[in-house]
Structure formats: C-alpha cells, structure tokens
Amino acid sequence: MVFETRSILAQLATDTRDIMELLNVNNLSIAFDTRDGKTQAVDNISFNVQQGETLGIVGESGSGKSVSCYALMGLIDKPPGHIERGKALFHNVDLLSADEKTMRGIRGKRISMIFQDPMTALNPYLSVGAQIIEPLLLHEDVSRNLAKQKALTLLEEVGINDAASRYYQYPHELSGGMRQRVVIAMALITEPELLIADEPTTALDVTIQAQILELIKDLQQRRNIAVIFISHDLDVIRYMTDRTLVMEQGRIVEHGQSQTVFNSPNHSYTKKLLASIPQQAKPVKFKYTPKKNSPLLSVNNVSISYADRSSRFQAVNNVSLKLAKGEILGLVGESGCGKTTLSQSIVKLINIDRGEILLGELSLHKLNTSELKQARKNVQMIFQDPYASLNPRMTVFNTLAEPLKIHRLAESSDIKKKVLNLMADVGLDPCWANKYPHEFSGGQRQRIAIARALAVEPQLIIADEPVSALDVTIQAQILELLLTLCQQRQLTMIFISHDLAVVRYIADRTAVMNQGKIVELNATETLYQEPTHSYTQQLLSAKLSG
C-alpha cells in the first residue's frame, strides 16, 4: 500500500516535471576547428529550463555561455563548429538534430533572442517597424495591417512613446536604450515560450540598463515566459534570475538557486568571481592623504563644443577641477556626458573654446609645437580597448622602446634594460618581449598599454575606461596593478569610467559628469555614501545591489 502510494507520488512528480519542463539540455559538447587544432568550447553540459523561470548563465569570455545558447538556436556556423554530442529537447523536438525547416519554425516563433549590442543587432537599412513585424508575418498568417497594430501596442508596452512615428524610423535615429527596446519588442511579438537574452544590457549605460532589466523582468512575469539570461555581470545575474549556472572553460562548475549560489558559493571559481567584484571602498593601504602643495593639474572654467552643420553641441560646459600630485580622480558619467572629451583636451587632442588648462605652471593651450611635445610626455593615456590601441605589427619590445626613443629618454645601450624592467613592473614576463600583441590575452595587452604609458615616466596618467573591456577577474588584477604603480611612482591619475563600483574602488576623489558639467565632486566615500546632487543619487540607485 505504502509502496503503491509512493509510486503514484513519484509518477505525479514526473508528470508535473514533464509539464513544467520546457527545455532539457543533456550532455551537450561543442567544439570549434581552429588553426591550432580543435577547441572544446562547451564540454558536456546538462541543464533544464522550467516554464516561466529565469535561468542565468554567468561566466567570463570564452566560458561557452553564449555558444551553448547559440547552439540551441542553430546559430553556430558549421564548420568550423561541431556539435559533438548531446540532446536539447524542447517539446519533444531535439533542437540539435532537427532539420533546418523545423528549426526555422521554432526560431523567432517559439524561441526568440535578444542580443548584446542593439547598435549592430538591428538592420540599418530597414525601418524598425518592418523589422519588428517580420517574424510575425513569417510565422503567422496575419495581415500587414494587423501586424502593425500589434507592433504598435507592443512598442508602447516596452516603453516607447509615440510608437506610431517611431515605427517608420530607422535604427540610427534611435538611442541605444530605445533600440534595445525595439529588439525586445521584435523578440516578443510572436509570443515565444522561451526567450534567450545574451548580455542584453552590457552595451548600455547604467541608468538605461536598470530600465531595460526592469522591463525584461516585468514582461517575463506578465507573460509567464521562460528566460535564459546570459551575462558576465554577476550583479545583473543575481538581480534577474531564479537559478544560476556558473560556467568556466566550457563546463558548468556550479548551479543552483541564485540566492544560494551568490550567498554561499561552493566552487572555488564562483568564489573567485564573486571576490573580484569591486564592491568595497579603496583599500586602506592605497589611501592618499592630500598635501598642501600646488596642484599638478588645474582645469579652469573649460568649455568645449562641437560645431555641427546646423547647431553647436556643448560637450564640456564650464568645468573646473584641480588634481594634486599622487592623487587619483575618478570621473564618472554616462555616454555622451563629456568625460572623454574633457580628458582629451588635457592632452590637447581637442582644442578648448574657453578657459585654461594648467599642467604645473604651463598653460597647455598656449604652448608652441616643441613645448607641447615636451608637455605631452608628461601626460600619458591608457585606452579602453587594448586590442585596438596597440599596433599589431610591432612587438612588445618595439612598442615600449618607441616612446623612449622619441623622447630620447635612454641611451641606446640602456633601452633594452629599461624595457625589460618596465615589463617586469607591470607583471609581464620579460621573455615575451619579442611577441606581437595578438599573442596576448586582453588583460596582458592592457598591461602592455600601461607599460607603454609608463615608459616616458609621465606625471599624469589619463585612463579612459581601462578595464571595461576586461573580464571581472582580470579587471581586479589590473585595478590592483594600477593602484600599486600609482603608489610606487607617485603618479597622478584621472580614471574615467561608467562603472561606479570600479571608480569607488580606485579613486580618492570622484567627479560626476552629466551633460557636460561636473555636477558633484567630492571625496569618493563621501560622495558614494551621501550623494547630494539628484543625478548622482539617480546613478547610484540605478546600480544593482544584491
């Protein structure tokens, strides 16, 4: 009797699981052919997705999180990709072995995707309306008129005002956040059962990110669709998901309820990831105590504008700030706020309209060419993208030796020694000196870029989003390196970032920029704990915490 009840219960349990389970991925392995042989991108992973839940997949670049989801959609190019084995059952259809016709019926109809970069995910040649209704016209027997009505309702639902006029606009006429809303509308118009969101907010500003995440969460609950949410951003995953898979090098190293995974991680890699998030304030050992000497850099009432054919755009509006020697100033703000323009005017890559920039005693915008060359040596930049900012045809040695030669900072006999020392300082093995940039990882390349900036022994370093392109564990290492170098060499630094946590970790003082103006400038901890300006408050509240 007891036995019978138990088996009925077990039967019930399997039944409910059958109803609830939308997708079951079993032993999926994917490999890619490369020049150096086979690369195992996904190694024997299994997971399932229940109806109406949000499953997060988190991991660093190359962990296989996106590849496995592209495989489910049949979006992997074969060759070079191979699905070596595995099954992915979605309503009794194996997504991995189904023929192209079956897959076309599922893609865009029952499973939709949202992609990372709304700038490139939309076709620039077609109006947004045409792109939104396309899947509907394709999969369902509806008239163009009805499809348009549905699209307009949906556009309103995803928060686009005056949808009727937006409908006929082209992607380039919309802002980034707006485009992502369009992409979301496009994915939802066929009322799919499963939505795969691949880093949907990574390319967006923090306040926009918060809005888009809120929107996805809201739509997901209202329509009860299942979501696979892929991200490298742990905060976003924690905020968005019910369950989380942590992937490392093609394997799932940890999975469970998101709360559990984040609060009490089991696997060492998860712990490492979580520890890499810069959440706390600047480490005490790097604290800088301002001395009462004259400032190294003074920016006085600087205004910069760009002339358009029809109008002038005020990029920087009457900005003043001072930097003492050895200080790290964080400059935060959203895209288009003028932070990069301001920094470029300090190396005189851009001319200023009004005001004055003083480096020590020198007025930067009154120098002649040779004086300027001398002054530029004292200010060096580190850029966001270490892939683009290094010359791919120069070895590390030549990259680092070049500034020494240009500024005649070393005798030719000394150059080699100097370069090798420099490499050691930034944590690069000196025996790599004859390698080319493509042979290094992103973090190592950023180390090369840092070494190049340090080569001429500058007084001031301007780092423009130096860690935004890096994975979180690498980011932590580079931040640590920058702090150490600044302390050892008494360097002054302007650290530009959109990432509030990173700035809090590294900066002594922080300036918040909005629409060309510095709206708040204060000691970092004071600013983060007691923001006075409404924009700062808005920025800080948009940051996801826990």
Added chain:
Amino acid sequence: MIRFFLSRLLQAMPVIFIVITATFFLIRSAPGGPFDADKVVSQEVIERLNERYNLDAPIHQQYFDYLSHLIRGDFGPSFRYTNRSVTEMIGAGLPITFELAIYAIMIALIIGISAGMLAAVRPNTAQDYIPMSLAMTGICMPSFLLGPLLVLVFGIWLQWLPVSGWGYSPGDKILPAITLGSTYAAYIARLTRGGMLEVLNQDYIRTAKAKGLSTSKIIFKHALRGGLAPVVAFLGPAIAGLLAGSFVVETIFQIPGLGRFYVQAAFNRDYTMIMGTTILLSCLIVFLNMLSDLLAVWLNPRLTLDAKH
C-alpha cells in the same frame, strides 16, 4: 537635394575647365598638325587651310576663340571631315555607344552580382573558387583578346552569331556587349562578394536568422542592400569608363560608335573632335558619379545628401 546638385555643379565646373584647358594645350603641343599628310601639299593650300580653321592665330587667341564658341554650345567644325561639325558627329556616334554601354553594364550587373552572391554564400568552397577564378580571368583578359576569341568560337566555328556590325543582322549586338561587359562583370563579382561577405558577418544577419528567416530571405531582404554598396559606388565610374573604353570593341566589331571617332580623331589630329569627345566624356563622368552617389544615399538610410559632399 537642390543644394546637393548645386554644390556638385560648382565642384564640377573647375574640373571640366581644367580638362578643357589641359586638353587644348596638350594636343597642340604634340608634334604634327591636322593637315600634315603623306602627300605634298603646296604652301599656299596649307596657309589657306590654317586660315579657314583659325590655326594661324596666336595660340592664346585660338584658345579664347574656342572657349567663346564652346560657351555658345558650338564644338566647331571637324578638321578632318569637311563640312561636318563635331556636334553632328557626336550626335551620330553617341547613341550607338550608349546603347552598347547599356547592354554591357546590364550583362555585367546580372552576371557579376549573381556570381558574387553565389561566392559569398559559401565562401572558400568550390561555389566560391570557381566563379572567382573566372572573374580573375575576366579581369586579366583584355577585350582585344576576348573579342576575337568570341568571334572565333561563336561566329566562325559554331556560326551562331554574326561576327561584326551593329543592327545589320539579328544578334549582332550580342558579342560586342558580352566582350565589353565581361571585364566589368568580373569586377562587380569581386566587389559583390566582398560587400556581401562583410554584411553577412554583421550581427543583424544573426538577428535575422534568429527570427527564423530562410537563407534566401536573409540574403535578399537583409543583406543585399548593404552588400551592394561597393558595387553602387563603382557603377558611376564604371559606366563612364565603359563609354570611354568602348573604342576597342567598336573597332573589333566595326561599330560606328563614338569610341572609334575618338581614337581616329587622336590619330588624325582632329583637334576639335578630340576636344568635343573629351569634354563630353568628362561631363559624363562627373554626372554619373553624382548619380551613383545619389543611388548610394537612396540605398542607405544612414547617409544624407548633406553629409555626402
């Protein structure tokens, strides 16, 4: 739109003026003259000829006389063909050359775009290598070789098509059009392949795939417009080049088009005829380039006419 045309017109004027001036003085600085001939002609005859064609005036005078006629739309009399004006001769030759060029560019577009698309859909396979090798051959093969070759095969061996002429017997326009179009087909194939490959690697193609679109829909609806941008940019100069370069084909196939007049004029030192055809061609080049810019703007919503010039 009007602003675009006006600014283009303003840019074109000095270009055309320089072309006129340079051509005028260059042809006169070349040794020999229009009335040098193998036959010995008396000094008196030469002098009377020079007087009649205004060649006895100082060179700057000739230049200003020519310009003042030109502004009134008069290209002057031909130095070679008595009693025929340059305008008249261009009027006779241009329509024929134009017709030939239109057929050639149509052949080039149809063959070139299809071959380029085939290649781009499956890059680095036989479907890519075969049309692209053919295209390379097409680029390397000069029309004075391809033309006679086609004549030999289709005109003489197979006897399918006439070997020369223009509008005298049915089908005699086919071989010249293919000969003239094939080089351009090859260029267009390569440009299409490159453009399509770039577009097919864009993120929005992946988006289109994720919507469930079939490969053909992806290509025709999402990729073609962007993929053809290089072809469109090439089209303006290509058609102009086609007009100017048609003389070889016209000579091979005995076609009374403008190209033949042009070459003969150069050999004959027919000063006014050279000037007339050169001016016409440079105007065409300017005009066709403007047209292809307009087409590019029409194809790409991100471009505006204001930003183009």
